[in-house]
Amino acid sequence: MGIGRIARKVFGTPNDRKIKATRPLVEKINALEPEYQALSDAGLIEKTEAFKARLADGARLDDLLPEAFANCREAARRALGLRAFDVQLMGGIFLHQGNISEMKTGEGKTLVATLPAYLNALTGKGVHIVTVNDYLARRDSEWMGKVYAALGMTTGVVVPQQPEEEKRAAYQADITYATNNELGFDYLRDNMKASLEEMYQRGHHFAIVDEVDSILIDEARTPLIISGPSQDRSELYQEIDRLIPELSDDHYTIDEKTRNVTFTDEGNEVLEEMLQARGLLPEGQSLYDPESTTVVHHVNQGLRAHKMFQKDKDYIVRDGQVVLIDEFTGRMMVGRRLSEGLHQAIEAKEGCEIQPENVTLASITFQNYFRLYEKLSGMTGTASTEAEEFAEIYGLGVVEVPTNEPIARVDEDDQVYRTAREKFQAIVEEIRAAHAKGQPVLVGTTSIEKSEALSEMLKKEGVPHNVLNARQHEKEAQIVADAGRLGAVTIATNMAGRGTDIQLGGNVEMKVMEELAANPEADPEAIRERIEAEHAEEKAKVKEAGGLFVLATERHESRRIDNQLRGRSGRQGDPGRSEFFLSLEDDLMRIFGSDRLDKMLNRLGMKEGEAIVHPWVNKSLERAQAKVEARNFDIRKQLLKFDDVMNDQRKVIFGQRREIMEAEDLSDVVEDMRHQVVEDLVNTYLPPKTYADQWDTQGLYAAAIEKLGIDVPVIDWGEEDGVDQEVMRERLQNAADDHMAKKVADFGPETMRGIEKQILLQTIDSKWRDHLLRLEHLRSVVAFRGYAQRDPLNEYKTEAFQLFEGMLDSLREEVTQKLSQIRPMTEEEQREMMRQIQDQQARLRQQADAATAQHPARTPEPVGAGAPVEPAASGAGAAAAGAAAPGFVESDPATWGDPGRNEPCPCGSGKKFKHCHGKLV
Template sequence: MLGIGNLARKVFGTPNDRKIKAAKPIIDKINALEPEFQSLSDEQIKERTEDLSSRAKAGESLDSLLPEAFANCREAAQRALGLRAFDVQLLGGLFLHRGNIAEMKTGEGKTLVATFPAYLNALTRKGVHIVTVNDYLAKRDAEWMGKVYGALGMTTGVIYPQQPEEEKRAAYAADITYATNNELGFDYLRDNMRAELSEMFQRAHNFAIVDEVDSILIDEARTPLIISGPAQDRSDLYTAVDKIIPDLQEDHYTIDEKTRNVTFTDEGNDYLEQHLHARGILPEDQSLYDPESTTIVHHVNQGLRAHKLFTRDKDYIVRDGEVVLIDEFTGRMMAGRRLSDGLHQAIEAKEGCTIKPENVTLAQVTFQNYFRLYNKLAGMTGTATTEAEEFAEIYGLGVVEVPTNMPIARIDEDDAVYRTAREKYDAVVESIKEAHAKGQPTLVGTTSIEKSEFLSDLLKKEGIPHNVLNARQHEQEAQIIADAGKLGAVTIATNMAGRGTDIKLGGNVEFKVMEAIAADPDAHPDEIREKIEAEHKADEEAVIAAGGLFVLATERHESRRIDNQLRGRSGRQGDPGRSAFFLSLEDDLMRIFGSQRLEKVLNTLGMKEGEAIVHPWVNKSLERAQAKVEGRNFDIRKQLLKFDDVMNEQRKVIFSQRREIMEAQDISEITQDMRHEVIGDLVHRFMPPKTFADQWDTEGLYAAVLEQLGIDVPVIAWANEEGVDDDAIRERLENAADELMAKKTSQFGPENMRMIEKQILLQTIDNKWREHLLTLEHLRSVVGFRGYAQRDPLNEYKSESFQLFESMLDSLREDVTRSLAQIRPMSEEEQQAMVADMQAQQSQIQAAAKPQGPEDDEKTEEPVLAGFDENDPATWGNPGRNAPCPCGSGKKFKHCHGRLS
């Protein structure tokens, strides 16, 4: 019997169905134009772009240009790539143009879908950004889809780490620019640290299409982008604290796995205090509860978190003596990414690695606030529906499910729940053996490196050949995925989100062709392709006969999306396939989020060893548990965003002020206003309104004027004159300060003076903003305790951060005024020393502003060390893994003297 909701949907259709139905007439219009565009020459296709662009610039709406633009783009793609877009791909493009998230299943050709709205929106010549999850995909898609844009007469650029500046400038100036979310965010921050307008790269934020939108706007949005510089080195303290942590007993701390939090008990605090005193870390007369102990308490807490919440080969790996974080959602290494607040240093101490200094924040932004800068935002993914509420609330994005081109033929089996992990893994191995015996390729999903390698050992014992894809095999990723659909292949992988490579049944033809050509360069490429395609056809048919790709998951994730992404690797474009989840009551999700009821059911049923419970009700209860976790994570992100929004308003003010200053030719009026406000504040402080002359502190005013304004004027004598009030003294001080600055202008020359004013103002803003960020970080870390006093921490943060911002602007005016008052013409030697100092400072900031991206194929030039000898490795310092080997072999260091044995 149908429920009322289901009955209504059957009669009226879902809101999603109605959106698809309403878009059909537009798709029909595009299809009707196809013959006209097929008849155009290659040159006429480019001319049509110019015509559409002129109409867009003249004010014609992009919606009215859409049918022609999409028809032109479809024809260009057909000619450039041999791919004719399906109607569902046009549908996806239409919803992207309208500022939605298009949910399209794996294998539906999302990369091509993005070209349609990108082309249409680039007609205004304001630029379009297509955002990918990693540099490999950004480069691949830019090169691949760049052929389509080239056929349309448009330019394409790609942004990647350590890119030469001129190349990056050209990439941002292109009509369509491919980049990762990290690079876009960091470039935005770097741009707002520049001293000259000409040094900025990014244009206005017009339109962005985010690929794997759930991964970028939700999973990665929990961590802000931070550009930082080195702070004081405290490695000794981390090492000293780390020696105490392993000796703690279980009653010394409590772990809350649900919130991933760990705290000391009273017994633990007493134990710590005793041992910290004994080791001389905490002074004898000082308690852990004293305000002076804040730093030590912070280090001890981070040490405890490092030991009890972060696990090697799950949360991070140690590679080349460095702690490298692992992305929990994609299973990839995050080279260059570090945990903040001293936590990374605590893990380095735990693992015995070199402890790098902590950093101070120079600039920061969250992905939420960066992507909300765009006038229009859109996204693509295979899994967004489960997070639709978050997309709507935070980004104002709707989610539209685009139907598949071919019906999905994959069989999704109900979850099988075992009592213990051992029984589960026995069943997993048995299931893999069965699939492998009949030639069915199997993709096994695991949640950590440790579990993938444990399963790999079990398969080795059974003699089953297999590949393992996790953060350790990250370089062979594309090859492993290309082989995953071969007959009888077994692939164990950590998360499959954002891999960007389809698993094709029978294997990947392009990879096979490339391998064959590399093995036999003299053979004719066409003959090789013909032979491989014939072999592949037979392999594909054999895999289809075996049931297609079998996705076997060994655990459920906290997020349903990650499970759906793994499942979606099978059954692409109507291929057959099946998916199954094998779980146990010992799994993290089951253990932490209430498996007691399920355990009672299993006990009541009196299940035997190795038996599993398989029922749709189990699936439903697990999905409810996952939905609860997702809801809690959403609330955490929402709360973080509310706090960041406060800072974001201030960031916008500062960044827009910087831009106005850089754009202005003459800022003498701004500095004059600042000077006059400082004078007004001084007079107000030392000569309060409505007071008598004998109550004025004229000596204090004289000293302050000399220090702040650099002018020696007879303030005390003025104050003793008959009938002089505070307004008259303010006016005289303003005139005297203005005369001093006019004199300096004639000494330096008007043009030089304008440049000096601009540089001093920008440098002071940057220094003050940096200090303000640090203060806000400290405020954020303590404001939560106000909740105990029945005060809303967010409101407290808002009011206090506003007061801090006001006091920052006051001190900014004072510092700029003082600096300008103190400048004087310098000798040639002094000028050279100052220029060298400023250049060193700027290069230090730019170096800090270069986050290390994932290992790249770019060569980096290393500084030559004093006493360097190419035959003596002891003189080589510490070459980068991807740098040319100092021995002069021409190979990369990691393939030569730096090769891991």
């Protein structure tokens, strides 16, 4: 026995010690139970108010924990009939401490979250509970909202396409349920708003992330992106798509590990000829010329679309659109698109309508979004295999919480076959045998294609079954709820984050709801009583048959995904069994497995249909999976290092935007910018340590008119005796200040302050968009610097910083230039604008009278880096024309109210304010 094992026997593992440390707290909570059971319903709410008062007097949350947990447990018992077990209290304590609570499937994680959420919401700063999909966000907010209501707390839920006021109210609630995507998008949207009142989120205090491994690891590889449309290049994609099938295997090489394709030298020559013949590459221009970068990029994406992306595995075609499938959850990712023309290349391949590529307006990775929270915690059934990543990236510890009942599931050793055909024959036999004795079977597959192929095989054998994949997305809860019934066979592409428990004998709640929906007049109590009796009888039969049998048809790259599937069996001490069926033709075995295994099986002289079953095989497979996990972690870590560079800049820009929105008077900021522009102009045209005859006064004169809007005798000044750079700077500065003072007098100080704020925000947003595009291009270029023995990351940091400094310089220039050129409209211009508005209103009225039906226009889906993406935030959009706002006077800006830049203009023109009376120049 090694020293480490002896130490663990004596002192326990670090995990055991953490569990032991919570026991005194759990005992305190249990000791308080009779006191809280004796309280009235109003008494529970009074306790909440008392806790808030104690916090205001300086008490710490840790001091309140036992009482707050006891109060919350009692509220849940009354509202839901659920009393939290001791292990659930432990899970809640670890969440409050900012850890990940690893709790097995069926241990009641949804209820566990209420305990730390209630405690931390007492601060009044809001708590976010993050779920993997909208269905779970809605379900959990309604279900657990009853607990919070019994405690005098408010609950909100954030979902896509929600009315603005509803969403704002949800974020103001004490506890807010939302998906990770919507939280990230709202953060980006908030930082594109023109005023504080329009913003949704009120800070990032405490978040509890459900299915934390899925959100913070699996989905963290791709950023969230808000984007807007760019030019349409459909013809280019279609031309390239027609060219790909003409290439042979000798023209390119495929790397399945990195999911990349590269052209061989021979392929490049053939490609050059083909592109020139089609007019996509000018005569005499080589693929290696810088001008060819765009064409080469799109040909590469076309090849990747054909060779690396498979229909019904990586995506499906639905209603004429290419919809991606999440490899980890098997779900359709509607609205999520691949970036850099790859999604368009797949659309061309499938003959779908090609949506235009988009440009990034704002983006953030989940890593950097969730690191905004003062305190972060998470729950999942499988996190320990990724503990290193959670600790290094997020500073989160992982604690394995013991199960309420001991696990009775039997995990068999893997069965390894020579070929996929033999493996599937054995799987069908195993399913038929289990089904014959009434044992429910959950079959895990890795793609839609494989789940449907297995389904066909079972149909031939006459085995009734359900298939759960992206195509049956809408029936998900029902299929999962029935998966534990006697003799049920369910084929599922993935079981991560399904949210519905597989209960032996079926799900009582679902059955009751079904019966009541079919027969609304029936007595609910009588129905429940009958169904519970039937369920108890069926559950006993299922237990006798061996409980749920989880049969996996392949190993995933990640051990976590395998463990999630396995963990569906054996909930709350139920019997169960799990077994993995593999073949040497499986992706993991083929790409990452050892050739030695194939040689060993040859030497053993295995016969057709025979399998090798041994613990050593399991261990070698787990080692292969651990290597893949480590490699994927390195990729994510490298991506994060690059994103951190942008994140530092993002914080500066978003911070400045917020300061601008909060400020009443920005005249000092604008003045500093103007003075800096004057200084830069003097340094450019009258360089330091030069004589007057070396100055470019003509250039300075032209620049002063263009950038500062002032016509001053710079050339004459330069010829005066005793005038140096400092004198020139002062004179220009004073002239520019006088020019702006006149504008303030013309517009009025209050109107001018509003104009300054809007111009600053608009210019920052515009410059930041351009900067993001430059960073994307820089990122793709620096990768090649490694060939010159230079570190791409350091190169990226240096050049990104230089680009950022350049952006700030041009920001100052543009703001100063725009402010110097604005002027009030003349009466004639105002009359002309009124005529145009009236004409437009008349046209719109005619169109409205003639229209018989209204068809909402379909917005082109935006593009992201394989990421959830969102169309550019457009505020209220183009509103229909109507009457002017009450009290609106054309010549008096004070009567216009305070519309947002993207809101309809109060004059009733139907235009956005920024394109109408809010027009700045």
